[in-house]
Amino acid sequence: MTKEEKKELIMKIALSLFAKRGFYNTTISDIAKEMEMSVGNMYNYFPSKESLAKELLIYTSKKFGEEIRKINEMDIHSRDKIKKIVELYFETAINEPELIDYFIRVYLSNKEIFANGCEGMLCVSAFVTEIMIFFEEGVRKKELKNQDFFAAFGLFMGYIGGLAFLNKEGILTKSLYEYVEPVSENIYNALKV
C-alpha cells in the first residue's frame, strides 16, 4: 500500500469513527487501533487530530463538489438539476451516512476545531463554489428567481440537511428515496422565477 493509499484508509476509518462517536470522543489511538498501526506511526500521516478533521472536511467537500459539477455541466433545466442534487445528497445519506454525519455532527457542531485554517469557505469552497455556479446559471437562464445567495442557499441546504437528520433519527415514516420527488418539487417552487 502506498503512503497515499494508507492516508486515504486512515481518513476513511477516522471519518466513520468521528461520525459515530463525535470528534472529542474519538482519540488518535482509537483510529490507530482500527488501522492496526502504532500511534507514533499515525503521526507520520497526520500531525494532529485537528489536521485530520480538516483534511476530512476538504475531502468531503471536494467529493460533493465534483459530483455537483457534473450536474452543473449537464444541459438540463434547473428543476432537473435540483432533483439530481437532492438525489445525490439523499443517496449519500443512505449509502455513506458517515459523510453527512461528519458534516453535521463534527463540522457544523464543533466550529472551534476548524477555526484555524478552515475558517469561512476555506475548506468547503469546492462544494460551495459549485452551488454558487448552479444558482448563478439558473438565474442567468431565467429559470430561478434572482435573490440573495444565502436566502437561497439556506433554503436548499438547510432543507435537505434537515431531512437527512430526521432520517438518521429514525423519525421519517418513509424511505428517504421517496422524499426525493416532493422535496425537489418544493425547492424548485421556492426558487423558481
Add this chain to the structure above:
Amino acid sequence: MHSKFKVLWIDANTCYGCSHSFFNYKEFSSLFDEIEFLYHPLFLSNDFSIQNSDLLIVEGALRKNFFRMGYEFNELLDSLIKRASNILALGTCAVYGGIYGEGLMFNKKEKGKYFDLNIINLPGCPPHPDWIVYILNMLKSNKQILLDELNRPKEIFAYTSHMGCVRNEYFDWKIDAKDFGEKEGCLFYLQGCQGPFTHGNCNKILWNEVNSKPRAGTPCFGCTEADFPKDNLFKTDTFMGIPANIPLGVSKRAYLTLSGVAKSLKNDRLEKKLINYLKEKNEDR
C-alpha cells in the same frame, strides 16, 4: 521639408466630447508642427471639401437622412473613405454606435456597414487625448499599430481599466465600498464598477494626469465597450448575489473559488478605515 501629415476630421452624430477630449492634450499646440488639419468642425481650419487625406477621423455615430455640409452623411463618408489612406473611428459612437446604435464597423456587437474595411477603432466616451495622439504619432511616423480582434490598438486596449486602480487591494480581499463616494473599498461588488472587464489603460495613464473615475470614487462605466451605456451604472448586476460579469481571462469557477478564499481569510488592515487601523496599533504600544 517633408509635407505635413494631413488629417480630415469629420463629425457624424456627436456631442463633440471626443473633440473636446482631444483639445485637452497637454501639448496640443505642438501637434500643428507636423500635422495639418484639412478640416475640423470646431477649430479654425480650411473650408471643407472632399479631398485626399492621410487620416480620416470620424467622430460620432451614423444615421440615415443626416446631413453635413450639404451632403447626405453616408454618401459623404463613402467619398471621404475612398480618398483616405487611414481611417479612425473615434469614440464609442463611431466604433459601436454608442447611444445611437450605429457605428462604422459595428452596430453594438453586430457587424456594421463598414465591417469589412480596415478601420482603426478607438472607443471611449470620450477617448483619452493621449490615445488619439498615439494614433497620430504612429501613423505620421509610418509605424505599425498592432490591433486586436476588434481593430483596437493593443497598446491601449490590452489593459483593463482595473489595472492601475488604487482600490485593487480591496478588490483582492473582497472589501466593498458600502456607500457612494467612499475613499476606501472596492466598487466592483456594490457600486457597479465595470473596471475588471472594461478595456483601456485609463487607470494607468490617468485623466489630466491626476485621476480616474474609480480612484475618485465613481465606478468605471465601461465606456469603451460595445454595450455602453448600460442601465443602472451605479449598481452591480448580480445573479443570486454573484456578479454577472467577472474579470477577464478567468473561469467563473476559478474566480468564485478565489473570491471565497479571499473573503474567508480577511485582511484586518483593510476591514476598517486605514487611518483608524494605524491609530489602534499605536495605542497598543
